[in-house]
Amino acid sequence: MSTTSTTASSPHPSRTGAPRSRGPALAVLSVAMLMTILDGSIVTVAMPAIQRDLGFSPAGLSWTVNAYLIAFGGLLLLAGRLGDLIGRKTMFLAGNAVFTAASLLAGTADGPGTLIAARFGQGVGSAMSSAVVLGILVTLFAEAGERAKAIGVFSFTGAAGASIGQVLGGVLTDAFSWNWIFFINLPIGLAVIALAVRALPDDRGAGLAAGADVIGALLVTGGLMLGIYTVVQIERYGWLAAHTLGLGAASAVLLAAFFVRQAMAGTPLMPLRILRSRNVAGANLVQMLTLSAMFAFQIIVALYMQKVLGYGALDTGLAMLPAAVAIGGVSLFVSARLNTRFGERNVLLAGLLLLLGAMGWLTRVPVDADYVTDLLPVMLLIAGGGLVLPALTSLGMSGAREDDAGLASGLFNTTQQIGMATGVAVLSTLAASRTDGLLSAGTDEATALTGGYHLAFGTAAALLVAALTVTLVVLRRPEPPAVPAVPADQQS
Template sequence: MQPESINAPPGPDPRRWKALALLGTAFFMVILDATIVLTAIPSMQQDLGFTVSGVQWVLTAYALTFAGLMLFFGRMADLLGRRRVFMAGLALFIASSIMCGAAWSAEVLVAARSLQGLSAAIMAPTALSIVVATFSDSAERNKALGVWGGLGGVGATAGLLLGGLITDGLGWEWIFYLNVPVGLVILALCPVLLRESRERAAGKKFDVVGAITITVAPLLIAYAVIQAPESGWASATTIGLLLAALAVLVLFVFVESRSAAPLVPLRIFRNRTLVGGNLLMLVVGLTVDGMLFPLTLYAQQVLRYSALQFGLISAVMTVMSVVGAFAGQALVTRLGIRPIAIAGTLLIGAGCLLLIPVSVNGSFGDMVWGLLLFGPGMGAVFVAAQIAALTGVPEEESGLAAGLVDTLFNIGSALGIATVTSVAIAVAGEPADSIAALNDGLRAAFALAAVFAALGLAVALFVLTRPAEVANDTAVSEPVSTAGGPA
């Protein structure tokens, strides 16, 4: 084992692939926990007394806390030491998973999920920044990032299969309890396989105001969308909340432009590929969870499938997402990011369109073709967006870049769930007066997810750079402009 150092010594780290496996397992666990609860939603509703609009907070509380604090903790990891911060987040993730499994009421579960989201906000960007710091060779780093992006796509869908197996076999509580032994093993191996690294910085400053504003803004947007069916989309409450969110976002930009140690140095947005990758990841979040949430309700509450049956159905999408991820990783260095992103968004959009005609008398056959297209598209888009969002980022800002891309994905996830749920409730009512009404609401939700995919296609077509600009081996190694001063 090599001695610990603040900055990596010359030459590749001989433990780098083992480190990637360890960190990838942790990342997979974090992403899995964002979706594994989807299959268990009906069981949670029954045991803890959730409504449809209330149970979505089990998902959005995690996603919003995850999204709102990732930038802050990505920056903290850059300054305090990435391995140290990662291990602290992992310890909190283990503790909060125990709290989720032991929850005795709806309120307790939502609170525990918020804490779990906080721990995920520490782990995810820190783990990815360690990967970027560990792989000094640009070609190897692209391969590592391709694997990382693929894990995101697979984790987002594998949660459905595993959630069904666990919920039916052991009970929904165990989707959280099983994090504990895996987390403890990872925690024990961290000092053995991970090398400490941090940014060389004269002063260690944290942008607390930036962290607060970037957390509050998406929370206000989500709350506005969630309560809109009850108070009205054009009501003073909804408009007021959206205007408040806009004001907070403006404040965030104002603070970042004047801070000596900004959470997000605005100069990084001069990198067009990075901007395109992050926008694409935002839309992927909107589309993936915007489709998966109504899908689990359709399968389990309209077709009356069990959690296990739905999990097995979702395996089609999971397997195809692996295919898409590996194909995307293999082709991105030959064709460039843009063609892979275009193909991926077309596939997920087509998958959503094929789900719109589902009926109360439907079957597995009504879902399978949509899932067969959605899966590979999702895997490919995850890979393309992840690589694009980290292109041109120097090692000292890898925590920031990793936090930014994960933030945008989770904001998209939370807003996607909130938006499609609100549309479904607006169409079907709450509670829906019949299965047919619920089905109509879910069809509207699938249509909205297709619109989200169309937005992703627009980003791929008009924002991402041409293939020749990013398809070479220097794709992730060229630094962005530092005209704005040090981060």
């Protein structure tokens, strides 16, 4: 891949250190991402206890998730570019410090306002650190085979964090209190900071003068935050409400103004050259479609288990554990070899087909499902995610120069958050609308809920078909790294 080799086009090359230092660096990056993803899923299990203890209204309770999501998704692109400018290691350390401090505030919160503010702070810290993680990773592992293995390990921690969070959230809340879902971040965050100081390579960054576009930063941050806020509120206001249409239009105007600004600015925040790569643009689009569809598995399957089958929170987490093992095992032990042998595009296609099979299976789950025959096959088919995520990561970073690696990382993480937020809005609204219609027609509650979930799973399948189409039409196998020419007087 031509993205990370230090060439003449990279005036401020990163110092990646000796090869022996890369193992601890990969471990630090993976643990930091594990903590971020763990925090995203662990809160959902504890929300009833948080509502009871802090006196949240039902509408207010959703802001324990929305505040984090808006800050995280809205700041990723800015944080990624700033990482390129001031140094990715500096941004990573600062982000983990902010996240850890906000976790302490969240754990000691005594009212809704404090907790929402703390969750916003966690989102800010997560954006700062997550935005540069992939940029650091691809500069550390420049060789294709090594990078594929590193991305496999990195993807494994993501799959593990999502499922561990659901199980751990139930255990900590039941055994202690909801406060401990935030306190658990303190030792992890402090350890990550201490180890990262030594394990991560120093990098100078290009300097703020190379891209300190304040107007562009305000436009993109405001546009993304407003857009994500609009999306997560669709379930409350509806698609055609004045609130949704007005704020959605305002977000679109801000983002359009941002792109105009980037085309004209002398030192743009996001050089538009990054979008000229069909792999970068295509992989980000495929990721949005795929993660929108995967919401149907991550959340709606859990709702189906609890509201229709009567599972408890801990039982639901354990029931979904085979999926985490399958995704993690494939991403850790299989994906790198397959990517190297067959190419990321072909592996991505295979993974998307497996996910499509899982969603198709879910469209037929009955009201009285048996776990082994009706749900366990889905948990195994979802292993396709272990093929999709590493392949998409490689493709999404493959067209960026080394001095744009942080920006490409931030862009990739931004589309990830947009995809998840869109999945929340679209699939939840469709499922709720279908359920309400069935209830109005006299259908019993369990059957009506199942009918709503079937529509969500069918829509997710359609999104995966769209992702397959984009993969076939747009994506190409990345070119091997360019080898700089050796001057004649240095040839032996």
